[in-house]
Every structure is written in structure tokens, then in C-alpha cells.
Amino acid sequence: MYRYDEFDAEFVHQRVAQFRDQVARRLTGELTEDEFKPLRLMNGVYLQLHAYMLRIAIPYGTLNSRQLRKLAHIARTYDRGTGHFTTRQNLQFNWPKLADIPDILGELATVEMHAIQTSGNCIRNVTADHFAGATAEEVADPRPYAEIIRQWSSLHPEFSFLPRKFKVAVTAASRDRAAIRVHDIGLELKRLATGALGFAVFVGGGQGRTPIIAKRIRDDLPEADLLSYLEAVLRIYNLHGRRDNKFKARIKILVHEIGAAAFSAQVEEEWQRIRDSALRLPEDEIRRIQAYFTPPAFEPQPSKAYLRPPERSFERWVTRNTHTHKQPGYAIVTISLKPIGGVPGDASAEQMDAIADLAQQYSFDEVRVSHEQNLVLPHVRIEDLRRVYAGLQAVGLGEANAGLVTDIxxxxxxxxxxxxxxxxxxxxxxxxxxxxxxxxxxxxxxxxxxxxxxxxxxxxxxxxxxxxxxxxxxxxxxxxxxxxxxxxxxxxxxxxxxxxxxxxxxxxxxxxxxxxxxxxxxxxxxxxxxxxxxxxxxxxxxxxxx
Amino acid sequence: MSKAPTVCVLTANRLRDGTVVFLDFEGAWSETLVEGLVARSPDEVRALRDRGSYDAIRSIVVDPYLIEVHETLSGLLPIRYRERVRATGPSVLDDVPGYREPAAGQRQGLQERLAYASPPREPQPVEGPQMHGMPGVGNPDLGATHDAHAEAA
The missing domain is CATH 3.30.413.10 (Sulfite Reductase Hemoprotein, domain 1)
Incomplete structure (x- = not known):
């Protein structure tokens, strides 16, 4: 997975120091709430019904065990022992004290995590297919492109004060697990007629008070033009999106009001102007980012599973909660965070630690967060499934209900x-x-x-x-x-x-x-x-x- | 202009930790509604509102506002359901059949289960029907080609 470079690390640590100072000044009254509120929101801190809430970004829903253990530690130390995974592939803590939040952000920075751009009218956490890099259905791993978009959109000076928040989702499979058609921009990585990789681009989808299915405005965007095209879309939205009415400010309203054809034409005109600028993605840069997502060192596995002796509950779990992996001998495992009668998306610190252990031992240190509020172990050897299942059962996470009526x-x-x-x-x-x-x-x-x-x-x-x-x-x-x-x-x-x-x-x-x-x-x-x-x-x- | 409520209590969140608080009859910010100071006249409502603004300026509380309440024999009851939830805390059910509160100390159990679940040293390949009674499994290597989600939306 992607690792911070020096710029990333320095920037996040600087932001923590800034916010520590801002919180201190707020607590002494030097900053008023009106002055402080936009600062805390820029760092993912909301004031909710009962307490503050801290929303932490999990880019394209990918975590390693070290990060998950850190989240468990924060839940245990600063919250009430539980974290809540959201439909945005983020994690929220519902009970942090304002005075503790700089320390929490400092802890997150040590594992390359933060809460930046999890609020405000900016480009939010980029989400992706939670089976990315593992499913046999995809044409390529979409996460390198999600990472490129993350880097481009982080603190983008032109897009930090959009008319409204902006959400991008990416998939590389024809079966859409990322809900790309109900995002501001949805991207489907695909093979173009030339055989090269490129994108179908969907724009103007969303839910909220005015639900709209996104319109496909381009079906053949070359890989190298990804950022210039996104920049053109964002520019047209930033220029014409309504700022007079919060409820009509999302890009879906603009696309709906002027029509997809007219919107697309404006984007095309802007794109042609900037297409050959510095935004063109160099081939070697794409490959450099892709190198962070190199598939794990899968080992040749027997073509048949060793699952005896049969056990009904295990069979049910394998039926519902495992999925076809691109690598023979491996499976994708959905960890249901929906125990019967439980709180959808909640995981206790103990459960997070246990999942981190299982990921480290059985899934090449990877965990995914799904927008369905479940977790995923993307690369599990089939012969390890019984051990993984037992490990999940031990912490109350063995429910065999992925995609069923209780997976709410x-x-x-x-x-x-x-x-x-x-x-x-x-x-x-x-x-x-x-x-x-x-x-x-x-x-x-x-x-x-x-x-x-x-x-x-x-x-x-x-x-x-x-x-x-x-x-x-x-x-x-x-x-x-x-x-x-x-x-x-x-x-x-x-x-x-x-x-x-x-x-x-x-x-x-x-x-x-x-x-x-x-x-x-x-x-x-x-x-x-x-x-x-x-x-x-x-x-x-x-x-x-x- | 909205009409000011005539029977109301002042609430806010405490700045330092965000805890829900109510102004009580001793003039302190209390974490329970039980002893909330009730305003019954426009002048009392105005006084409460001013107190909220003053304590917000002093950075003691955040977002002070008035809530309408019923005065019942058993105490103060917010009229809006939202305020009842806010006064009493999350209503997450802990008595739903099947629900298990995740308990601390279960990691040791995990290790025990991992040891218990270890497969035999020389497992036998599954022949024929891989698992009885299974309509299909997610991974073809498990003996079927049906993905558990293939028929999902």
C-alpha cells in the first residue's frame, strides 16, 4: 500500500502542531467558536448530538494491521472502546474530548493517518471497490488511480472552497461495489478499444434530498488524462455550481439543470485547454504509484481446498462471506460488522486488535473497509479460512450474513x-x-x-x-x-x-x-x-x- | 421571527469535552436535566438566553440553545424526541435477542480458538461435493463457481 513520502509526513505533522495550538487557544478563549469551527472541521472534528466526533480518513478503504491497532488503541485510550466504520470507508469516534484530539491526531500521524478533508466543501476521501487488487473481476487494481486522485486533491488550492462537498469513487470491475453512480464523480477503470487502460467517467450522481443517478459523460478517457479531465470537471462545477443555496449546491444539481450534454461540452472545452499541461500523468509516475500496490507474494496453492471436517456454521460463513480471488488458492473474506441485533459498523478495540492479528497472520497485512460498513481481509489462503473463521468467532464477528437481510x-x-x-x-x-x-x-x-x-x-x-x-x-x-x-x-x-x-x-x-x-x-x-x-x-x- | 418557547430549559455542550449540559437552578452547568432551571415567562426565557450567550463568550460552553419541556410529576420531559435522546444518551438497544456486547479480554480467547481450529497435519483434498448442503461458495477453489454475491443487485 501507499507509504508517505517526506512531504506527506512533514505536512501531516505540521498540521497536527497547528491544530494543537488552535485547540489550546480555543480552550483559553483566545479563539471564539465562530473562529474555531472552520479550523476544527478542516481537521475532521464535528460537534455532534452528545459530544465531539472525530472522522478519520481511510483512503480507498485500505488499512494495514499497524494502523488498525492504532485505531484500537485510540478507541481504548481516548474514546469509549469502540470505533464506527462509515459508508464513506472512514472511521468515526463518537466520544473524543476536544482537549485530547491533538494527541489523537499526533498518534494517527505516526501510522500515516489523518482527518484532513473529512469535512468541508472540498474533495473528500476517495473511495474504491473494497475488493480492489484481489477480485478476479477487475481489469487492474484501481487503487493507484485513487491514490493519484488523493494526492492531486489534497489541499488543492483551487478546490478547497467548492460550492459544496465533493466525493469521488473508483472501481475497476463491471460489478460495481463502490456505488460509483451515486457519487459526484464515479470512475470505472476499463480496457479501451485500443487495449490500453482508461476510464468511463460518471458525473452528477448523489443521494441526499435530491437523489440523482450519475450521467456517463465520457467512456474513453485515456489513463494519462485522468487528472486534467477531473480538473476540468471541477473547474466547471466550481465556476457554475450554486453558492446561494446549500441545498442546490452539489454538482448533481448543476448537471441536472443545464443537462449532461451541455455540462460535458463545457468540460470538454476546458479540458482541451489544459489537457497537455503539467496535469498530464507521466507514464513513469503512474508506474511509480502502482509499485506501492504490487500484489503480495502469493504462494502456489493446491487447487482444492482442505476444509474437512464439515461444520454447518463454517459452511454458511464460507458461502456468504468469501468471494472469488484472482489468485487460485486464495479467497477474499468479508468480516461482517453486523452481528445479529448489533450496531452496524461498530467494532470494539478488542475486535480491531483481533482483526489486525488475523490480517497480519493470514492476509498479507491488509484490511479493507467497505462502504457497506464491513471489513475485508482481501488475501486469505483457502486452507486458512477455518482458522480465520475461528478467530472471528472468538470476538463475535463470525456472522455469516454478507449481503443478507441482516447486513444492514x-x-x-x-x-x-x-x-x-x-x-x-x-x-x-x-x-x-x-x-x-x-x-x-x-x-x-x-x-x-x-x-x-x-x-x-x-x-x-x-x-x-x-x-x-x-x-x-x-x-x-x-x-x-x-x-x-x-x-x-x-x-x-x-x-x-x-x-x-x-x-x-x-x-x-x-x-x-x-x-x-x-x-x-x-x-x-x-x-x-x-x-x-x-x-x-x-x-x-x-x-x-x- | 419564531415565537419564543414559554416553558424551557437552557442546554449546551461543554467546550472542553463536548458533554451535553443543562443550566441548573443553582446556576451551574449540570450533566443531567433533572435539576434544570425552568423559564416560564418571557423575561425568564430572555435571562436564560443571555446566560447561554455569556457562557459561550466565556468559552465554558458551545452552542447554547433553549429546549421546550413538559413539567411532569416524574420530572422534566423534553417535548421533541431529539431532545429526549440528547438528554438521556444513545438509545442503542442492549437487549436485542442475539446481540452480544463485545467484551474486553477476548483476545486470549482468540488465541485459544486459533489453536483449537488448526487443521490436521495432512489434510485430505475434498472430493466430489465439497460441502454438503451448500448452494454455492464464493471461491471456485472451494468447489463451485457461484459467488455468494453473484445474484445481488
């Missing part, structure tokens, strides 16, 4: 977030407990829950989406069906009147029961059945008796 995405919601209108976590816990016994029979079904219209829980692209709102001071939940954040991206539609906290759990169960009773076969997924049946039978089940 949920934002922190009203339990932590100052913006939320309703709770997400307890709803997820109750749905998980309610449907756990039937999850294998139900099959692939993604439930995504947001506690407010900002849609951090991706409810717009859930097969079943839940949106929490406030109604006369109380929590109320809207139910949405039929969304997808994958390559068949689609926005879910609201079923009808909403539900109270008890009612929404019953409503989800009714939707699942309806699906099970009407699916053509056990192989017809919920999304396929919904596409065939439409919303009518689900609405009837939900509202007919009312």
Missing part, C-alpha cells in the same frame, strides 16, 4: 448525529433480530437506513430503504423499495404513508413476507421479484388492512 447499512442517526431527525441504529437492530432466523431463505436483500434526508445510510439505493423523519416532534419512518447502488443503479420509490418506530419494523417484515410468497423461485432475488411484480402487491400488503 445504517447511519448513526439520532443516537449520535446532530442533523438526524430519527434513530437508525435501533431500527436496524430490531429488523436484524426479527429476520435473522429466515435470512438464508430470504437471500440477497440490502436494507439501508438513514436518519434524515441527507441519506448517509444510502436509503435511496436500498432494495429496501428506510428514511427517518420528524413528525410533530416524534420519529416517523418512510419506506422505500426497489433501489440499487450497484451497476444497475436505481432509486427506490416511497411506498406510501410512513410508520412509527414499531410500525416500520412490522412493515419491513410484511414486505419480506410478500416477497417470499410471490417470488418465482428461491433463486429470484428480492430486487428481481420487485422488478417483475412492481410495487402493487407490496403496497397492498402494507396498506390494504389500514
Amino acid at each position: 447499512i445504517a447511519c448513526p442517526g439520532l443516537d449520535y448525529c446532530a442533523l438526524a431527525n430519527a434513530r437508525s441504529i435501533p431500527i436496524a437492530q430490531r429488523i436484524s433480530a426479527r429476520l435473522a432466523a429466515r435470512q438464508d431463505a430470504i437471500g440477497d436483500l440490502r436494507i439501508k437506513i438513514s436518519g434524515c434526508i441527507n441519506a448517509c445510510g444510502h436509503h435511496h439505493v436500498g432494495h429496501i430503504g428506510i428514511l427517518g423523519v420528524e413528525k410533530r416532534g416524534e420519529e416517523h419512518y418512510q419506506l422505500l423499495l426497489g433501489g440499487s447502488g450497484a451497476e444497475d443503479a436505481a432509486l427506490a420509490t416511497i411506498t406510501g404513508p410512513g410508520f412509527d418506530p414499531d410500525g416500520i419494523v412490522d412493515a419491513v417484515a410484511k414486505v419480506v413476507d410478500t416477497y417470499l410468497s410471490l417470488r418465482a423461485s428461491a433463486n429470484e432475488t428480492f430486487l428481481a421479484a420487485y422488478g417483475r411484480l412492481g410495487p402493487a402487491p407490496f403496497k397492498e400488503a402494507l396498506y390494504a388492512a389500514a
Whole structure:
């Protein structure tokens, strides 16, 4: 993985020293909150419902064991023993004291981590397919390009005060695990007609209060032109994006209002002007960054697995939580952070330490964070799977539910977030407990829950989406069906009147029961059945008796 | 201009650690709502608001604001659900069937499980059906070509 160079290290340490001074001046009153707030946000420090929150960037979701152990140490020393992995492949601590945060950032700097650009109207943490560099489905590892974008966008002077925040996602597989079509810019690394690597570029996707699927504005961007083209897109957005209305300031609104063709034409004109500038990526620089992502030294493995004696729980886990690796004899392992009835995305310090141990011993020291709020061991020998499974079970992380109905995405919601209108976590816990016994029979079904219209829980692209709102001071939940954040991206539609906290759990169960009773076969997924049946039978089940 | 609430309490976050605090009837910032100082008239509301602004300027608290409350026999109850959660802390459920609170000291258990789980020294290649009852597994080397997520959206 990428290692800091001298510039990176010096810069991050300087930033920690600056913030230490800023916090000290805030605590003595030398800085007012109005003066301090933009400074703390630039360092990932929010004031949430109950306490400060520190959001730490995990570029393209890649961690090593040393970094994960550091996060565990911080959770144990400065927080309440838990970290929360988010849908942005970041990690949030929900209880840090302001006075401790400079020390936390200092600790992070020792393992090449920081919280810079995890807030504010800038280019945020670049996300990527969490199976990158391991899956047989990709044309190449997309992470070197994500790293190039990270370096280009870090403290970019022209793009530090955009109309609104800006999110970039990268994948190199036709199966989209990075949700690139609901990002401001989505990049699909692909083989061009020439046989060379290049990109399909999607622009103007996003969720929030105005969900829009991104438009493909270029299908053949050469590798060397990546940064010049991104710069052109950002320039057009920076120039024409609205600054008069926060709710209409994202690039998706601009692309929607002027049309993808007009937007693309403006980008093209700007791009032609700067294409042959210093932004053209030199071949040797691409290869230099790629060298940081050289595949591990895989060893030849037997072509068949050694998994006896069979054990039902292990079999279930292998079925659900392992995935095809590009290297014969190896598997990708999804570590579910969704224990039945647990808090989606939470990991205790002990669990993080245990995963770090397993990564070091069995996965070439690599861990990934998925936008689905799970962790991934990308390179595990098949013959080590039983040991990995046992290690995960020992710390309560052996749930065999990746992609099942209990593998729920949920934002922190009203339990932590100052913006939320309703709770997400307890709803997820109750749905998980309610449907756990039937999850294998139900099959692939993604439930995504947001506690407010900002849609951090991706409810717009859930097969079943839940949106929490406030109604006369109380929590109320809207139910949405039929969304997808994958390559068949689609926005879910609201079923009808909403539900109270008890009612929404019953409503989800009714939707699942309806699906099970009407699916053509056990192989017809919920999304396929919904596409065939439409919303009518689900609405009837939900509202007919009312 | 929004109408000022007539029965309300002053709340804020403590600057140093972000803890939720309420101004109590002794004029101190308390971590519980129980002894919150209730304003029942426009003048009392104004006094609370001024006190919040003053303590924010003195860098004792951050973001002071008023919350509407009901005065019940069992104590003060915020009217908005948001404020009830804020006053009592996260409502994360700890009694959901199947939920296990991650406990400290489990790493030793991990090592024990790792030792226990070691495969036999001379494992036998799996022949025929790799695992009974499995509809398919993620890795072709495990005996099937079906990825667990192949049928997902």
C-alpha cells in the first residue's frame, strides 16, 4: 500500500502542531467558536448530538494491521472502546474530548493517518471497490488511480472552497461495489478499444434530498488524462455550481439543470485547454504509484481446498462471506460488522486488535473497509479460512450474513448525529433480530437506513430503504423499495404513508413476507421479484388492512 | 421571527469535552436535566438566553440553545424526541435477542480458538461435493463457481 513520502509526513505533522495550538487557544478563549469551527472541521472534528466526533480518513478503504491497532488503541485510550466504520470507508469516534484530539491526531500521524478533508466543501476521501487488487473481476487494481486522485486533491488550492462537498469513487470491475453512480464523480477503470487502460467517467450522481443517478459523460478517457479531465470537471462545477443555496449546491444539481450534454461540452472545452499541461500523468509516475500496490507474494496453492471436517456454521460463513480471488488458492473474506441485533459498523478495540492479528497472520497485512460498513481481509489462503473463521468467532464477528437481510447499512442517526431527525441504529437492530432466523431463505436483500434526508445510510439505493423523519416532534419512518447502488443503479420509490418506530419494523417484515410468497423461485432475488411484480402487491400488503 | 418557547430549559455542550449540559437552578452547568432551571415567562426565557450567550463568550460552553419541556410529576420531559435522546444518551438497544456486547479480554480467547481450529497435519483434498448442503461458495477453489454475491443487485 501507499507509504508517505517526506512531504506527506512533514505536512501531516505540521498540521497536527497547528491544530494543537488552535485547540489550546480555543480552550483559553483566545479563539471564539465562530473562529474555531472552520479550523476544527478542516481537521475532521464535528460537534455532534452528545459530544465531539472525530472522522478519520481511510483512503480507498485500505488499512494495514499497524494502523488498525492504532485505531484500537485510540478507541481504548481516548474514546469509549469502540470505533464506527462509515459508508464513506472512514472511521468515526463518537466520544473524543476536544482537549485530547491533538494527541489523537499526533498518534494517527505516526501510522500515516489523518482527518484532513473529512469535512468541508472540498474533495473528500476517495473511495474504491473494497475488493480492489484481489477480485478476479477487475481489469487492474484501481487503487493507484485513487491514490493519484488523493494526492492531486489534497489541499488543492483551487478546490478547497467548492460550492459544496465533493466525493469521488473508483472501481475497476463491471460489478460495481463502490456505488460509483451515486457519487459526484464515479470512475470505472476499463480496457479501451485500443487495449490500453482508461476510464468511463460518471458525473452528477448523489443521494441526499435530491437523489440523482450519475450521467456517463465520457467512456474513453485515456489513463494519462485522468487528472486534467477531473480538473476540468471541477473547474466547471466550481465556476457554475450554486453558492446561494446549500441545498442546490452539489454538482448533481448543476448537471441536472443545464443537462449532461451541455455540462460535458463545457468540460470538454476546458479540458482541451489544459489537457497537455503539467496535469498530464507521466507514464513513469503512474508506474511509480502502482509499485506501492504490487500484489503480495502469493504462494502456489493446491487447487482444492482442505476444509474437512464439515461444520454447518463454517459452511454458511464460507458461502456468504468469501468471494472469488484472482489468485487460485486464495479467497477474499468479508468480516461482517453486523452481528445479529448489533450496531452496524461498530467494532470494539478488542475486535480491531483481533482483526489486525488475523490480517497480519493470514492476509498479507491488509484490511479493507467497505462502504457497506464491513471489513475485508482481501488475501486469505483457502486452507486458512477455518482458522480465520475461528478467530472471528472468538470476538463475535463470525456472522455469516454478507449481503443478507441482516447486513444492514445504517447511519448513526439520532443516537449520535446532530442533523438526524430519527434513530437508525435501533431500527436496524430490531429488523436484524426479527429476520435473522429466515435470512438464508430470504437471500440477497440490502436494507439501508438513514436518519434524515441527507441519506448517509444510502436509503435511496436500498432494495429496501428506510428514511427517518420528524413528525410533530416524534420519529416517523418512510419506506422505500426497489433501489440499487450497484451497476444497475436505481432509486427506490416511497411506498406510501410512513410508520412509527414499531410500525416500520412490522412493515419491513410484511414486505419480506410478500416477497417470499410471490417470488418465482428461491433463486429470484428480492430486487428481481420487485422488478417483475412492481410495487402493487407490496403496497397492498402494507396498506390494504389500514 | 419564531415565537419564543414559554416553558424551557437552557442546554449546551461543554467546550472542553463536548458533554451535553443543562443550566441548573443553582446556576451551574449540570450533566443531567433533572435539576434544570425552568423559564416560564418571557423575561425568564430572555435571562436564560443571555446566560447561554455569556457562557459561550466565556468559552465554558458551545452552542447554547433553549429546549421546550413538559413539567411532569416524574420530572422534566423534553417535548421533541431529539431532545429526549440528547438528554438521556444513545438509545442503542442492549437487549436485542442475539446481540452480544463485545467484551474486553477476548483476545486470549482468540488465541485459544486459533489453536483449537488448526487443521490436521495432512489434510485430505475434498472430493466430489465439497460441502454438503451448500448452494454455492464464493471461491471456485472451494468447489463451485457461484459467488455468494453473484445474484445481488
